[in-house]
Amino acid sequence: MSEKILFIASECTPFVKTGGLADVVGSLPQVLNQKETTEVRVVLPLYQEIRENWSDDLENVHSFPVSVGWRNQEATLYQLTYQGVVYYFIENEYYFTRRGLYGYYDDGERFVFFCQAVIEALSILPFQPNILHGHDWQAGLAMAFAKIQKPIEHLRTVFTIHNIKYQGIMPLDVYHDLFHLPDGHISGLEWNGLLNCMKAGLFHADKITTVSPSYAKEITTPYFGEGLYPIISEREEDVAGIVNGINVDDYNPQTDPHIPYPYSNIEENKNKTIIQEKLGLPVNSKKPLYVTITRLVEQKGLHLIQAIIDEFLQEDVQFVLLGTGDSEFEDYFYHAAERNNDKLVAYLGFDEALARQLYAAADFFVMPSLFEPCGLSQLISLQYKTIPIVRETGGLKDTIRPYNEYTKEGNGFSFTNYNAHDLLHVLQYSLQIFHDQEHWSTILKNIDEGDSYSWTESAKSYHTLYQDML
Structure with missing residues (x-):
């Protein structure tokens, strides 16, 4: 019928x-x-x-x-x-x-x-x-x-x-x-x-x-x-x-009109340089860039990021947060960016073009949700060859497989408990993998060859x- x-x-x-x-x-x-x-x-x-x-x-x-x-x-x-x-x-x-x-x-x-x-x-x-x-x-x-x-x-x-x-x-x-x-x-x-x-x-x-x-x-x-x-x-x-x-024709780094350098594989360094210049961060293609693009609400795990962001930024990293929402989070990240102005940018608003540019420029996408029915952001980040870091809940658990350096399997990083130091631990582990060329190349290859989630x-x-x- x-x-x-x-x-x-x-x-x-x-x-x-x-x-x-x-x-x-x-x-x-x-x-x-x-x-x-x-x-x-x-x-x-x-x-x-x-x-x-x-x-x-x-x-x-x-x-x-x-x-x-x-x-x-x-x-x-x-x-x-x-x-x-x-x-x-x-x-x-x-x-x-x-x-x-x-x-x-x-x-x-x-x-x-x-x-x-x-x-x-x-x-x-x-x-x-x-x-x-x-x-x-x-x-x-x-x-x-x-x-x-x-x-x-x-x-x-x-x-x-x-x-x-x-x-x-x-x-x-x-x-x-x-x-x-x-x-x-x-x-x-x-x-x-x-x-x-x-x-x-x-x-x-x-x-x-x-x-x-x-x-x-x-x-x-x-x-x-x-x-x-x-x-x-x-x-x-x-x-x-x-x-x-997701609509893989729309979220396609080969054809996306919003990003300066379209690419078919791992060529984000050029896009990273552009975004660092645009947001006033020190320009360094070798420095890992972490991004969060989200509504600023409790569901998205922002309390966890609040609890550990200053400690994590003691590492040689950069972090960009893009979003708008509850005043509690807007105020916190505004002042956190003031404290860490050479490492943290808090863009309090939403700009679709900037969001696409961040997906294309970043090395890691951070999404530590309290709960997440499905989530689209982690799927978009995979399209742009940006490695998701998620909490194992809802659709995040179904779509992101934690990287195993022994079996060489996995398309991201994850943690189970809704705990700030568990998030900090997985962020620090991701940084370790970033600086290991063999593992870094393997996880990027896994993403390139994995499910597109069309x-x-x-x-x-x-x-x-x-x-x-x-």
Whole structure:
């Protein structure tokens, strides 16, 4: 049977992005659609940023009413085609004519509307899916509405957890204010006395996926499950962990327009010199360069880096941190860079071109996450022949194999415990390997000959999942 799949998501490259979810929703459909029997389309909110940047490409399909409790809202459906994929956009001026994607007091209501509008749109879409594939909490209620409000015969649902920490929680008393559902359905939406959009997706979807096999196991435990682990444990037979891929055409050091010296193998020294000059570091191609490119939040293991950075910088190394986020971390790294101005640069903001240049210039990429559902940064660093240093959690554990100097196997460095001195130890070990020409050449060769982590294998897993459901 042919697969007609509608992705439901809150962000997607190249339209809008706040994190890795957008990269997945932007790249996976293109690969899935390469199979003749598969067609994937995507539906998103029409945010202000999309309206401003893509208005000339948007085609008005239809307007229709959407009820959000007692509120009578209107949705307008638009579509455009980009790189062979058809995208639909749900417009509503009240909910989505705002700057930014999230962070508003009524985010819960906004995505109640969005999910309700998606289900209402199924009857007018010029495309009739047999699978709805929802991504993260913003799409969780669509899984519920598809089963409760407008059940369609043979329509199947998949719900993907990209990060279980963010769940879309609302007070229980808004149930009658925002939903047209009998009281008997509260139990499928409620968790710990609150309405929980992530719970709605987990409870109602036919199948559940998450973005790496290790994370699929981790979230069945109290430590990683963010309170929802009992539900995932109950549905363990319906849960699959499929590691994310990356767009290897986009992240390609041979063709990347952002880097000064494109390369096909290990030629970063020229790029390292450029970045050292640009950031005001002493120019020395033989000095190891460590980089971290991340959101400055606790999840990314920044407390570990805080604890050991001054001690590690006593070594003959350079370190660049690029990112923005919590003021605690911005303030700390700003002052740490002042203390170590010839070894540490803290670029507090985000610049895509600079990020690509750092991937290309660095010797090591440091990613000591507290938890990491999949992680894309370590996969990008492998593309640019930059050696990842990670903590063994989630997708980091699944994609980075620690280098073994006896068997000569491995594509990076890793440590197990969430402990600052374990991080310091592996950083010091990586420095030792850097100065050993035989081992350094071997690990670079392993990366060059290893898995590219394109979407090809992961897409096969999704095809198998879809076919089994149909």
